[in-house]
Each structure stands twice: as C-alpha cells, then as structure tokens.
Amino acid sequence: METVVGIEDNDDGKFEDSGLDRSSSALSSPKQISNPIVYKLVRVEGDGRLVPATDDEVMEVGDFLEYENSEMHVVADTGQSLECISIERSSSGKLRLECSEGSTEADLGKLNAKLQYIEQILQKVKEEEKQRISCGSPVHSHVNVDSQCSADKCLVMDGKVQSETPYQEIPSIASSLNYTHSNQSGSMDQCSRPSEGVIESGSSASAVHSNLKPDLSMSDGEICLDKLSIRELHELFKVTFGRETTVKDKQWLKRRIAMSLTNSCDVSATTFVIKDNKIVKKFVEESSGNMNVASLISSENMTEEEDINFKDLSAVNACGIDDNQVVSEIRLRNQNTEYGLDDVTNQTEQRAAKRIRRPTKRYIEELSENESREHNPRLPISYKTMELGHVSSTSHVRPARNTFSEVRTCGTRFDSLGGSDVEIPCVSWIRRSRPRKDMASLMKFHPAATSETAKLSNKLIEHSSDALGEIPDKVFKPRMPAKFHQPSSSEPEKEKQSPVIGTIEPRQELRPKRADPPGHTSDDNIVTVPTAKGGMRRKHHRAWTLVEVIKLVEGVSRCGAGRWSEIKRLSFASYSYRTSVDLKDKWRNLLKASFAMTPAPADEGINSRKHGTAPIPEKILLRVRELAEMNSQVPPNISSNKVAAGAGSVHEDRSGYL
DNA sequence: TTTAGGG
DNA sequence: CCCTAAA
Numbered sequence: 296m297e298t299v300v301g302i303e304d305n306d307d308g309k310f311e312d313s314g315l316d317r318s319s320s321a322l323s324s325p326k327q328i329s330n331p332i333v334y335k336l337v338r339v340e341g342d343g344r345l346v347p348a349t350d351d352e353v354m355e356v357g358d359f360l361e362y363e364n365s366e367m368h369v370v371a372d373t374g375q376s377l378e379c380i381s382i383e384r385s386s387s388g389k390l391r392l393e394c395s396e397g398s399t400e401a402d403l404g405k406l407n408a409k410l411q412y413i414e415q416i417l418q419k420v421k422e423e424e425k426q427r428i429s430c431g432s433p434v435h436s437h438v439n440v441d442s443q444c445s446a447d448k449c450l451v452m453d454g455k456v457q458s459e460t461p462y463q464e465i466p467s468i469a470s471s472l473n474y475t476h477s478n479q480s481g482s483m484d485q486c487s488r489p490s491e492g493v494i495e496s497g498s499s500a501s502a503v504h505s506n507l508k509p510d511l512s513m514s515d516g517e518i519c520l521d522k523l524s525i526r527e528l529h530e531l532f533k534v535t536f537g538r539e540t541t542v543k544d545k546q547w548l549k550r551r552i553a554m555s556l557t558n559s560c561d562v563s564a565t566t567f568v569i570k571d572n573k574i575v576k577k578f579v580e581e582s583s584g585n586m587n588v589a590s591l592i593s594s595e596n597m598t599e600e601e602d603i604n605f606k607d608l609s610a611v612n613a614c615g616i617d618d619n620q621v622v623s624e625i626r627l628r629n630q631n632t633e634y635g636l637d638d639v640t641n642q643t644e645q646r647a648a649k650r651i652r653r654p655t656k657r658y659i660e661e662l663s664e665n666e667s668r669e670h671n672p673r674l675p676i677s678y679k680t681m682e683l684g685h686v687s688s689t690s691h692v693r694p695a696r697n698t699f700s701e702v703r704t705c706g707t708r709f710d711s712l713g714g715s716d717v718e719i720p721c722v723s724w725i726r727r728s729r730p731r732k733d734m735a736s737l738m739k740f741h742p743a744a745t746s747e748t749a750k751l752s753n754k755l756i757e758h759s760s761d762a763l764g765e766i767p768d769k770v771f772k773p774r775m776p777a778k779f780h781q782p783s784s785s786e787p788e789k790e791k792q793s794p795v796i797g798t799i800e801p802r803q804e805l806r807p808k809r810a811d812p813p814g815h816t817s818d819d820n821i822v823t824v825p826t827a828k829g830g831m832r833r834k835h836h837r838a839w840t841l842v843e844v845i846k847l848v849e850g851v852s853r854c855g856a857g858r859w860s861e862i863k864r865l866s867f868a869s870y871s872y873r874t875s876v877d878l879k880d881k882w883r884n885l886l887k888a889s890f891a892m893t894p895a896p897a898d899e900g901i902n903s904r905k906h907g908t909a910p911i912p913e914k915i916l917l918r919v920r921e922l923a924e925m926n927s928q929v930p931p932n933i934s935s936n937k938v939a940a941g942a943g944s945v946h947e948d949r950s951g952y953l
Numbered sequence: 954t955t956t957a958g959g960g
Numbered sequence: 961c962c963c964t965a966a967a
Contacts, residue, residue, distance in 0.1 A: 824962085834961055860955055875955070880961070883958090 837872055839881055844915055846870075847878055847885070851922050856882060886923050889916035 822834045839847075850862030859875035859882075867873045873881075888911060 822961095832962070836961070857956070876957095876963095877961080879956075879958095 835872070841911070841915075843867075843870065843873065844881070844885065844911055847881055848915055848918050848922065850878070851882060852918075856922065882919075885911070885916070885919045889919040889923065 822836060824832050824834050846866045847862070850866035854861045854865065857879075859878045862878055863873065863875040867878065
C-alpha cells in the first residue's frame with residue numbers, strides 16, 4: 296500500500312484557516328517501487344493526534360502531490376546507500392529536503408538532514424536575532440535564551456526566515472519522517488538506528504556549524520527543547536510545521552516538535568533531548584519516585600512504538616474511514632503509550648489528548664453525500680476495505696484519486712445486518728420526504744434518467760432494501776443541505792429560489808466516470824414532470840415492494856386506516872422515503888386494487904403485470920379489503936356486491952396477517 | 954403537523 | 961407521486 300504522506304497540522308481544528316497546512320508531503324517516487332515506502336496522509340490534530348486524512352484532504356493536496364512527485368529527485372534507488380540526503384533550494388526558493396529511502400540508514404539520514412536543516416535555520420535566525428538586538432529592538436526572551444542555551448543547542452527561528460521557506464518544505468520534512476518501509480514492515484525499528492549513520496550525520500552537522508556561530512554548534516550533539524523559550528518553541532514549530540502556532544503550552548510545543556523530529560506520534564511531553572542526532576526522551580520526573588521506566592528512553596524504543604502507531608494508522612486508514620471509532624482507537628493507543636511512559640504532568644495537554652475530534656458538519660456532509668451516491672448498502676465493509684487496500688497497493692502514482700473514490704465508498708456506514716433495524720450513526724443522504732429543490736440541476740447532468748432506468752433502479756433498490764430490512768436514515772433526514780455552492784451559472788431559473796442548488800452536482804462533475812450503482816437510495820428515481828406553469832416538478836418514484844405493502848397492511852390492521860402517521864411511526868420508521876402521505880396514497884391504491892381485483896382475480900393479475908411489476912398477491916388484496924370493510928372504507932360504488940365474495944376468503948387470510 | 958382528497 | 965385544503 297502506498298499512499299501519500301503528509302502532516303497536516305491543525306491547532307484549532309479548522310482547515311480553512313491555513314492554506315498552508317493543506318499542502319503537504321512528498322510522494323513516493325515511482326522509481327522506488329522496488330523499495331516501496333508507505334506514505335500516509337495524516338493530519339496532526341491540535342492535541343498531537345494523527346488523524347487519518349480524509350480523501351477530500353487527500354484530493355486537495357493531490358495536485359500538489361503530483362507536482363511534488365514530478366519534481367521529486369530520486370537520488371538513489373539502490374536501496375542500500377544512505378548518502379542521499381540533500382537539502383536543496385529550488386528555483387522557486389523553496390527549501391527541499393530529500394533523501395532516498397533505500398535502507399534503514401536512510402531513515403536516520405533523513406532525521407539528520409532535518410536536524411541539519413533546522414540548524415541552518417537556526418543559524419540564520421541567530422544572526423538576525425543578533426542584528427535585531429544590536430539595532431535596539433531586542434527581544435528579551437531571545438536574549439535570555441541566547442545566554443541560557445549557549446552551552447546547548449538553541450533553536451531560534453525568526454519569522455522572517457520562516458517566511459522564506461514556503462510551506463512545501465514542511466511537508467517534505469514531515470514526509471521524511473512519516474514513513475514506513477513496507478518491505479520491512481515486519482521490523483519495527485525503521486526510523487532511526489542509532490548505531491549507524493550517527494557518525495556521518497554528526498560530521499555533516501558539525502561541518503555545517505563550523506561556518507556559523509559557535510554558540511549554535513552542535514558539538515555536544517544536543518538540542519534541548521526544554522531550554523527553549525516559548526517563543527523559540529514557536530519558531531521551531533514554525534520551521535517544523537511550516538506554520539505558526541498560538542499555543543502557549545510549552546509542553547505541547549515540545550511534544551509536537553519532538554513528534555515531528557522523531558516521527559513519533561506519542562512523544563512524551565516531558566523532556567526532549569536531541570542527542571547525537573537522536574531524539575531522546577528524558578523524564579524530568581525521575582525524582583518523583585513513581586517512575587518505573589528508565590530515565591532515558593532511547594530513540595529505538597520510541598521508534599518502535601511509533602512504528603506501531605503508524606502501522607495502526609495505516610491499517611486503519613486502509614479503509615479510509617474517518618470513523619470516530621478509529622480515531623479514538625488510535626488515540627487510545629497514543630494515550631496508552633503516553634501514560635505508560637509518562638506521568639501526567641500537564642493537565643492541559645492531557646485534556647487535549649483526550650478530546651475526541653468530531654468531524655465538522657461540513658465534513659460529515661461531504662462524506663455522507665459521497666456515501667449515499669456511491670455506497671452500495673449490500674456491500675460489506677470488509678470487502679470494500681480489501682478492495683481499497685488492493686487498489687492502493689497497486690497504484691502508486693495516483694493515490695489521491697484512488698483514495699478519493701474508494702475511501703469514501705468504504706466505511707462510515709455500518710449498515711443494518713440481517714434485516715434488523717439498526718440505527719446507524721452515520722450520515723446518509725437518503726432524503727426523500729420532500730423533494731429537493733435542486734433536483735433540476737441534478738437532472739441536467741442526467742438527462743438520460745428516464746423512467747425506465749428509474750424503474751430499473753427502483754427494482755434493484757427495493758431488492759437491496761428488502762434484504763437490508765430498513766434503511767436507517769431517519770436520523771439524518773432533517774439534515775441541512777450541503778454547504779458547497781457550485782457557482783455554476785447553468786442552474787435553471789426556478790432553482791434560484793433555493794440557495795442550496797448544485798450541492799450534488801459538483802461531485803458528479805468531479806467524478807463523472809463513477810457509474811452510479813443502482814443501489815442508490817434516493818436521489819435518482821426522479822422524473823421531471825412538466826407542470827402547467829411551465830416549471831418542472833421533480834417526482835420521486837420508488838416502487839412499493841411487497842414487504843412494504845405487507846407492512847402497510849399490517850399497520851392498517853393494527854392502527855386502523857387513517858392513522859397514517861402512527862403507522863408510519865410504527866411500521867415504517869426506518870423507511871424514511873415513505874411518508875405518511877405515501878402510506879395513505881398506497882393504501883388508497885391498494886383499496887382500489889383490492890376491490891377491482893375481486894371480480895376477476897386471475898385476469899386482473901395477469902393484466903396488471905405491465906411493467907414487470909409483480910402483482911400484489913391476492914391474499915394481500917383480500918386482506919386489504921377486509922380491513923377496508925372493517926373500517927367502513929369500502930368504496931361506495933363497489934361495496935355491496937363484492938363484500939360477500941371477499942368475506943369468504945378473508946377469514947382464511949386473517950390468520951396470516953393478523 | 955396530520956389527514957383527506959384531487960390531480 | 962405531488963399538491964393543497966382543512967383540521
């Protein structure tokens with residue numbers, strides 16, 4: 296499975312606040328297929344959790360990813376050498392960090408490269424800082440930090456420097472950290488093997504520093520995040536993630552930065568030390584006495600955990616489910632490791648970690664829209680998941696597209712099983728109680744949606760619906776229309792009154808090739824009927840299934856004809872597309888049919904099979920008539936003479952339906 | 954909001 | 961099925 300890696304960072308959970316954040320990541324090069332690397336697009340939540348990216352997010356960065364891919368330099372694809380890290384500045388002025396993913400050493404190389412890069416930034420910042428101080432506008436914290444960290448590594452980033460480094464650079468770093476060698480998936484430790492590569496990276500790092508300020512040298516090989524001020528942490532954060540943060544929580548910042556540096560998603564919030572180009576977790580609470588873990592945890596251990604986490608992410612993400620369950624599972628993992636390693640030292644952070652991200656409404660709607668359009672209810676999720684995995688594993692170059700279409704399809708919906716009514720907490724666009732106002736726009740793109748195809752769809756839908764029992768969508772029935780607005784000017788005039796037009800249309804244009812499975816529940820089966828006023832009114836058509844009819848008869852027998860609302864509530868609770876009015880209408884039709892049938896049942900039955908619709912069994916019609924007579928609903932014109940014939944067989948049937 | 958009835 | 965009046 297190869298996908299894209301990136302880190303999308305979000306403090307406040309909003310996507311809109313940062314176009315920068317959305318761009319992310321590098322793409323594994325096709326040339327490296329022999330040694331594939333698993334990239335996963337994830338979003339780093341404000342509390343540090345990694346949330347599987349939605350396909351929308353993937354798609355939004357898709358262009359960039361492809362662009363990135365095209366520009367990606369494959370330094371070495373031998374898969375064995377580790378001498379391939381390069382930080383280069385492209386013509387556009389972007390810093391780019393690249394390295395080959397050939398071997399395990401390459402992992403360390405990446406880390407080293409990143410550290411070097413950070414050091415470079417640090418140098419710049421330091422210089423600027425000094426200048427600024429000399430100019431009489433000193434920032435006290437920086438001054439302090441300078442003195443404080445003179446012995447250690449102080450990372451001070453300046454916004455100016457940061458501004459020079461476009462966001463694209465950040466994903467490179469991020470992606471260089473978030474990776475897993477799929478060919479070595481069995482082994483946990485891929486991120487940094489301390490034994491190898493350290494020397495080399497150290498040398499290079501020192502080389503970098505030799506030209507620069509002495510107080511920033513990495514001679515002791517340590518970057519102590521603890522000693523950085525919040526401001527410096529902010530700067531480092533900016534360098535690391537490519538954006539600013541307003542978080543004042545030092546622990547949080549450290550944790551985030553360390554996470555980025557170590558490619559770990561469960562970095563303890565205590566102390567981080569980058570030593571000899573290894574990120575080392577250091578626990579300051581040693582003295583507290585309740586620490587049962589080693590005061591120093593080597594990066595090996597960390598990467599191990601981290602890799603586990605990433606495996607989880609990947610596995611979970613294979614289904615592309617943005618499911619709270621999944622998210623919480625991941626979070627649980629993180630928390631477990633966190634708590635296992637670390638004391639709860641920072642309440643705010645812990646709270647943040649505990650907070651469960653819920654998809655925004657817009658997000659839900661996007662998902663649901665796709666879901667309703669593409670989801671075949673009968674398809675088990677497991678199958679889809681496998682399908683997705685398959686697709687992803689076979690297509691390297693266009694993961695965004697694949698994930699986009701497939702990811703959506705799978706997941707987010709756990710349909711009822713075995714016909715039992717299961718209210719699913721997932722969104723669904725099954726919305727039918729009232730006609731959409733934007734149907735006309737939809738029809739514009741489905742001019743071929745004739746009644747024939749609609750009927751065919753209906754049959755299939757009914758089939759699946761019956762097999763499923765009910766389609767549990769009533770929960771989401773009153774949902775608001777989608778928030779996307781298609782600026783299309785081609786909307787029919789009539790639709791102007793409705794501001795929600797074009798909500799589905801964009802999707803269709805985006806995915807025109809995706810054949811609509813006949814398993815749709817709602818939005819097709821619509822026939823436009825010209826009205827006298829010249830307008831077009833949409834007409835939903837959903838053939839009544841035998842099951843529904845039986846339920847209706849049952850309901851009438853229980854509640855009595857006329858109490859449609861109650862029947863709807865009792866027997867059609869999960870048939871959101873059947874309103875009480877529908878029940879009433881259908882009952883009326885049944886009534887008519889039942890009394891029309893009786894005189895010549897056989898003949899009528901044959902003649903009524905016009906559209907391939909199975910005729911309503913005589914038993915049911917008889918039952919209908921019985922109920923009608925009980926309720927004095929017998930049509931006046933037919934009542935007298937037919938009753939006798941019907942009454943005879945009614946008793947027989949009664950057992951069946953009463 | 955539900956029901957009944959016309960189209 | 962949709963629409964609407966009436967309750």
